[in-house]
Amino acid sequence: MTTDVAVEARNAVKAFGQGETAVRALDDVSIQIRKAEFFTLLGPSGCGKTTLLRLIAGFETPTSGQILLDGKDITNDPPNKRPVNTVFQSYALFPHLSVAQNIAFGLEMLGRPRAEITKTVERMLALVKLEAMAGRKTSQLSGGQQQRVALARALAPQPKVLLLDEPLSALDYKLRKEMQLELKRLQTETGITFIFVTHDQEEALTMSDRIAVMSAGHIQQIGGPREIYTRPVNRFVADFIGETNFLSGEAGEGRVTLASGDVVQVEGAEGRKGKVTVVIRPEQVRLAEAGAAETIPATVESLVYFGTDTHCHLRLKDGTEMVARLQSPASGEAGLQQGQSVGLRFAPGAARVLED
Amino acid sequence: MSANEEAARHREVRNAWALSAPALILLLVAAIGPLFIMLVYSFLTPGQYGNVEWKFSWDAWIGTLYSRDIFDGTLKLADAHLTIFWRSVKLSLLTTIITFIVGFPTAWFIATRSPRSRALWLFLITIPFWTNLLIRTFAINEIIRNEGLINSVLMWMGVIDQPINMIYTDTAVFVGMTYVYLPLMVLPLFASIDRFDMRLLEAGYDLYASRWQVLRRVIVPIVRPGIVAGSILVFIPALGAYVTPRILGGGKNMMIGNFIELQFGQGRNWPLGAALSVLLLIVVTIALMFYVRASTKGTNNG
Incomplete structure (x- = not known):
């Protein structure tokens, strides 16, 4: 694994609301996420993990601080100018498009040639094992299949970083276990940096290379799963993990x-x-x-x-x-x-x- | 299927028919009946003082497009009729397009408000329905006529010294129809935008689509049923509009509706009026079929 930094947040602050009533969803967060790493943002709801993800995706602009991608400041770039793709919690698949068209969407927007799009879509369908479903409407798929389409759609443009916003939370236990392994496999196969948001500590421990435990807009501890589990730095981390x-x-x-x-x-x-x-x-x-x-x-x-x-x-x-x-x-x-x-x-x- | 299930299903079907019978009978008597009379009348001969003589004739149908020369009796294309048809189609299309261009942002605005203020905005949109169409049309007349509000104010301010002639033009009819039919465009658009999952916008931006591409490739295809419904609700009544062109278009800027009325009134040519009505119905039906087919088929490539 290279130690190059893929994504960096520098003193990122995100406040919602104005003046006295402003809530700091992220309070001076600095973090470095390495290339080709499976990085997890873990914390209870409202801890700021999703806000940090949305700052990286570009859906929100930080109140202050910077977001860097490959050392380049992307703080003010709109989402469609960032080589970063998201797997949404709700999947947000396009209901009017077929599975293959969903996967092709990003490539089409990038203006890739037809032949390349067709080839990439086929490769993606194979990667998530949905070759037989290419022509289906997304509403005809099960939850687990929709999840795979969302993954394939986000991976197709070969982003530098893939953001995953609690993508497994809507699946039942068994399917979730399956998808955890699947995600890990995809990450290893593609070599893309994964930033995974979850409130499920077990999920975080099994999949991640490194975990950042967050609470109340702060990062409490960053470390490998073993380190976080066996050597929690404070009571919050010890209590939240296991x-x-x-x-x-x-x-x-x-x-x-x-x-x-x-x-x-x-x-x-x-x-x-x-x-x-x-x-x-x-x-x-x-x-x-x-x-x-x-x-x-x-x-x-x-x-x-x-x-x-x-x-x-x-x-x-x-x-x-x-x-x-x-x-x-x-x-x-x-x-x-x-x-x-x-x-x-x-x-x-x-x-x-x-x-x- | 067992005999019991069979019997239950039959009972259900019978009940359904029985329950919808009142509406079906009303529709048959009030809609199909008159239409049938119209169809029959269009093949008869006009009576001297209106009404019809029970003598079969193709004249009314020929008369929809051709006029007979008074002197030698030869047929030639009736330019006046074509002008009226063309004006009707043109103004109705324009009205549909403009109400869509104005109505779409309006519907989007309303659909993205909080549920409470949304009710207020929808209420405001429906306010025009509280007043009779005739009165509203006269109100527009009052604003744009030569001695009306706009001209008076402009002349008082010294911007112009001759009133601008707006009333009794195609433009006046167009403005009036746009005003009258706008809510009919906004409401179905709102209904479909309201159901639109706003998270898809983020998915679109995330996948490198510009704002324009998100609009064209994500929003429009998904809210298409609302666009289709709104366009139909505006275009069809606009095509057959009577009150608005009558009051704002004056006598000479007729649309099909006025032209048909003319045949039953001063024209004393009921068969021609009937033929024109049936023709309008056929044209609208064909146009609708094409439109609905084209707009449901094209969902894949936007």
Whole structure:
């Protein structure tokens, strides 16, 4: 992978409304997205991810700041002058055109020769496996097929960057899984920079090369899926990505004293003092016999069976709730009972300390 | 299909016919009936003082296009008739085109307002329907006649010292019809633009289309049903317009409607009037068929 920058936002601000009531959908966001990278903007609704995407597409102009494409300032270029295409959340397929005509639209607007258009459309249809549907009206297609047409239409003009605005949100679970793999395949095959917007953290983790977690118009953290998941920089990121246990405590002498009075060894506690939060993922929590050495005593509140694993809701002495995710044994019985006393432990490297 | 289902379906069909019977009978009696009388009359001989004599004749049909020389009885093309036909078609087409050019942005504007102000704008568009057509037409007459509002004001301001002659011209008829038929263009256009998914505009721009290309390649093909409906609603009544050309065109700038009326009145040639009416109906039907076919077929290449 080259490290060249494909898209860059410099101090991008986008405010909606005027004066006192203005809302900053994007607040001084700077970001560099590399060439041929699958980059995901992840965050809850209203975090500014779609606004950033629309700034890159050209549908909105930033209140201040710049958008650069291949190092060239495109801040004031209209959408039809940017070599960037979008896959819309609603697909926005042209209802009066057939599948092939939809795919050809961008190429026709670019004034490409007929023969080239025909060839590219055929290639695109093959790429998204819709050769048999070329002559159909888009209203005759299923949701998943429409999604493919939208993809093919946006890829046909060979944009430098493909923007995807929550394109999978309208699909059912199984189809979504399929399309995730499909998108990843398309991205690898075409080598085009993908910028993908989603609020689904699982989707982000499975597909992306890098993820930017956003909230309230700011970027909270940028990093690879592993980094974001295992080393969240703040409580928001830890909470938004996956399920997490938060344990408040007091740091000192390289250890953390939890609110329940138990003392735990946590990586990153060295040199910290005062109130901190210990973050531990449910799958990193291990259960042992009650009273076993180096464990925190807890009571089993309830057990929820999820198929592959079982969620064990625990309560510490001081009432703090925790979840442990245990792999369901083959026999189906977890060997635990409600109300049972257990001891829990986790490896020092598995937990993280965040400043409160 | 089981016997029960069969019986249920039959009952449904019977009920449907029974329910639509009142409307169908009314249509038959009030529309088809008179049309049939017209068709019969067009093949009869005019009576001395109007009405018809029950004697078969092709004269009325020949008379729609030809006139018989008073002295030697030879037939030649009736220039006066052709002028009237041509004026009717020309003015109706112009009216349709201008109401579309003015009506499209208007309908777009209304359709893109917030739902609340949209109701107000639509209400404003329908206000002219609250007043009788005759009165509205006289109001235009009042504005453009020689001693009317425009000329008085211009003369008072000293811009002109002779009134500009606007009334009793083709232009006056055209202006009047444009005013009268504009709402009929705006309303169907609004209905189809209202259903237009505005997100398609962004899709168009995103795929390198200019504003003009988005209009031509995305908007127009999709709102085409509204354009077709609006054009039909304007063109057909315009072609048969009677009141507007009568009041704003005076006696000499006749359109087909006035010409037909003339045959039933002073002309005392009912068969000719009937033949002209049937001819108008046939022309309109053929034009409609061509128009609808052409406009639904051409959706693919804009």
